[in-house]
Amino acid sequence: MNIPLERVDKNRWRIPQNYMNGMNVPGMVYADDVLIEQIRNDNSLKQVANVATLPGVVGHSLAMPDIHWGYGFPVGGVAATDMEQGVVSPGGIGFDINCGVRLIATELVRDQVKGQVDKLADELFRTLPSGVGGSGMRKLDQHEIREVMVQGAAWAVAQGYGLEEDLEATEENGCLAGANPDAVSKQAVQRGMVQLGSLGSGNHFCEVQVVDHIYDSEAAKVLGIGQVNQVVITIHCGSRGFGHQIAEDYIKLAQQKQQDWGFELVDRQLACLPLQSREGKDYLSAMACGANFAWANRQLLMHGVRQAFASVFGRRARPKEMPLVYDVCHNIAKIEEYVVDGEKKRVCVHRKGATRAFPPHHPAIPEKYRAVGQPVLIPGDMGRYSFVLAGAEGSMEQSFGSCCHGAGRQKSRTAAKKAITSKDLMAQLSARGVTVRVHSKGLLSEEAPQAYKDAQNVVNVVHDAGLAKLVARLKPIIVVKG
Numbered sequence: 001m002n003i004p005l006e007r008v009d010k011n012r013w014r015i016p017q018n019y020m021n022g023m024n025v026p027g028m029v030y031a032d033d034v035l036i037e038q039i040r041n042d043n044s045l046k047q048v049a050n051v052a053t054l055p056g057v058v059g060h061s062l063a064m065p066d067i068h069w070g071y072g073f074p075v076g077g078v079a080a081t082d083m084e085q086g087v088v089s090p091g092g093i094g095f096d097i098n099c100g101v102r103l104i105a106t107e108l109v110r111d112q113v114k115g116q117v118d119k120l121a122d123e124l125f126r127t128l129p130s131g132v133g134g135s136g137m138r139k140l141d142q143h144e145i146r147e148v149m150v151q152g153a154a155w156a157v158a159q160g161y162g163l164e165e166d167l168e169a170t171e172e173n174g175c176l177a178g179a180n181p182d183a184v185s186k187q188a189v190q191r192g193m194v195q196l197g198s199l200g201s202g203n204h205f206c207e208v209q210v211v212d213h214i215y216d217s218e219a220a221k222v223l224g225i226g227q228v229n230q231v232v233i234t235i236h237c238g239s240r241g242f243g244h245q246i247a248e249d250y251i252k253l254a255q256q257k258q259q260d261w262g263f264e265l266v267d268r269q270l271a272c273l274p275l276q277s278r279e280g281k282d283y284l285s286a287m288a289c290g291a292n293f294a295w296a297n298r299q300l301l302m303h304g305v306r307q308a309f310a311s312v313f314g315r316r317a318r319p320k321e322m323p324l325v326y327d328v329c330h331n332i333a334k335i336e337e338y339v340v341d342g343e344k345k346r347v348c349v350h351r352k353g354a355t356r357a358f359p360p361h362h363p364a365i366p367e368k369y370r371a372v373g374q375p376v377l378i379p380g381d382m383g384r385y386s387f388v389l390a391g392a393e394g395s396m397e398q399s400f401g402s403c404c405h406g407a408g409r410q411k412s413r414t415a416a417k418k419a420i421t422s423k424d425l426m427a428q429l430s431a432r433g434v435t436v437r438v439h440s441k442g443l444l445s446e447e448a449p450q451a452y453k454d455a456q457n458v459v460n461v462v463h464d465a466g467l468a469k470l471v472a473r474l475k476p477i478i479v480v481k482g
Helices: 033-040 044-051 110-127 142-151 153-158 164-168 186-192 217-223 240-257 278-317 394-398 413-419 422-431 441-447 455-464
Strands: 006-009 012-015 027-030 057-068 075-082 100-109 205-214 230-237 324-329 331-340 343-352 375-378 386-391 435-438 468-481
Touching: 012 044, 027 044, 033 044, 033 057, 033 455, 044 057, 044 075, 057 331, 057 455, 075 331, 100 110, 100 278, 100 375, 110 205, 110 230, 110 278, 110 435, 110 468, 142 153, 142 186, 142 278, 153 164, 153 278, 186 240, 205 217, 217 386, 217 468, 230 278, 240 278, 278 324, 278 331, 324 375, 375 455, 386 455, 413 441, 422 435, 422 441, 435 441, 455 468
Parallel strands: 027 057, 435 468
Antiparallel strands: 006 012, 012 027, 057 075, 075 343, 100 230, 100 324, 205 230, 205 468, 331 343, 375 386, 386 468
């Protein structure tokens, strides 16, 4: 599909508001010359234009450089809607509510891990439940899951799965306000009761990585990752079947009610709920429950990582020696305040495969990081590298405090499976020095490095555009997947 793009500068492209009837704002795509050609081959640009038709949308319909086709919204999409006149679109948050990334530092360096790689990989694979529909580390009763929905990561810490300091290094302190368990269906509750503390499958993972390159030594030192060859761990997962069911329930409700509110949407998948309606408020309350479940989930998984490291490395890997650097979510709606058209507005920011990237001195950032900006964690692919950035001022001026969330797919799962067998991929990763433990080898090729854009290109764009600044690059040595 030929979508007209007007070049704004070397990192931005505009979809004009007159491209399509009903667009309330223009589209804005962040990409360099290489990435824009990959993006043009995907229908995601049409989705950027579609999002611009939502009632009450303000500013721009935004696309980060990792953009690809998604449900309703593109993955890598950001849009803000006016709190009084606007809507929330459950598809614009996605099925994996508060899918996010958690980075853990260690005092170990690569040479100390070299002889223990297989043992550590086995221990992590044994400790961290994974796989499609898999059960978690902690089964919950009805009372406990209600507590998880309301308290988030704090519930897990109170149960002995971590440290108080972990909460300070988690977005929203690991608990999104406004959660109401009564807004969550019984079916979602049943799914969540057995899955807390599990990775799941697909692109979710736990990776042991080494700091490969430092771009900003001062910021890296503040974040506790200031040494090349330092060993770190990244966890990427979300709210499992619990969040998926919440999304399914409210997307279905929204689709049933579109005519009642007089909405004529260009895409049924954009079904939305007025923010001031009872249904809209119920969704935000249920979404907060999903977000809090995800933070508790990652807190349990981090506990499992710390246990596995302590088992292999003893006193050198006690919890205190493995601090949480930060935890960010990248499938969420947040009520935030920005200057829009010269006027301060409260808006509902949809981040669908996009990461919050607040600049230095923002009050929402942990005090210890305030001088450098909010840590921004960008996983790449399991064969190349991931990145740590810090939020920059440009994000507040341009992108509702947001930037990219990963590398972004350039091949569908089906195309990726056709391109390489799991056996060949395992050999390829081994040749690159990456040890893999996977629950379902048949699904591994869906996540081949070749299926993803080059994350270096992606983060270079957000760095050059002033949304976030590069701090460090991480390379994988162990990958644990579902």
